[in-house]
Amino acid sequence: MKSLKFAAALMTLGLALFMASTAAAQLKSPDDVKTGLRLLMQVSNDFKRQINAKNFSRVPREFKEYTESAEAVRTAVKDEPAAFKAKVETRLKAAIAAYQNVSDMSSTTPDADKLMAEHAKAVTAMNALFDLFPAELRPDPNAPAGLRGAPKN
Numbered sequence: 001m002k003s004l005k006f007a008a009a010l011m012t013l014g015l016a017l018f019m020a021s022t023a024a025a026q027l028k029s030p031d032d033v034k035t036g037l038r039l040l041m042q043v044s045n046d047f048k049r050q051i052n053a054k055n056f057s058r059v060p061r062e063f064k065e066y067t068e069s070a071e072a073v074r075t076a077v078k079d080e081p082a083a084f085k086a087k088v089e090t091r092l093k094a095a096i097a098a099y100q101n102v103s104d105m106s107s108t109t110p111d112a113d114k115l116m117a118e119h120a121k122a123v124t125a126m127n128a129l130f131d132l133f134p135a136e137l138r139p140d141p142n143a144p145a146g147l148r149g150a151p152k153n
Helices: 002-025 030-052 056-076 082-108 112-130
Strands: none
Touching: 030 056, 030 082, 030 112, 056 082, 056 112, 082 112
């Protein structure tokens, strides 16, 4: 009896995951989503470059660009089902808050190591957002800057 309940629970979970992935795979504006996610990745990488170069005064500007990129993601999912938009918004807000923390620290903590540690946390939050979308829409973090999100041949 326990194995039957376990199998039923496992099947229900699998079906729920399949339905969620199917809904995400049928986005109304996949190209806009792909562009928005690529912009977030590019700005995140710009954060990292500014920190590594110890250009701490430029980090708040990168944060402004990150929030603008976040708006592109919001616009891209505006016509999606409310439950999906709510998940996106929750994770987007978490990522924005994490990058805000990096930005705030850049003016009070001119320590590249500490800022990079905070940036790593922000990247984790951003990746949680990316996980809501199909893999083919997520930017490739290893692609050269000009090719992120470009189709693979």
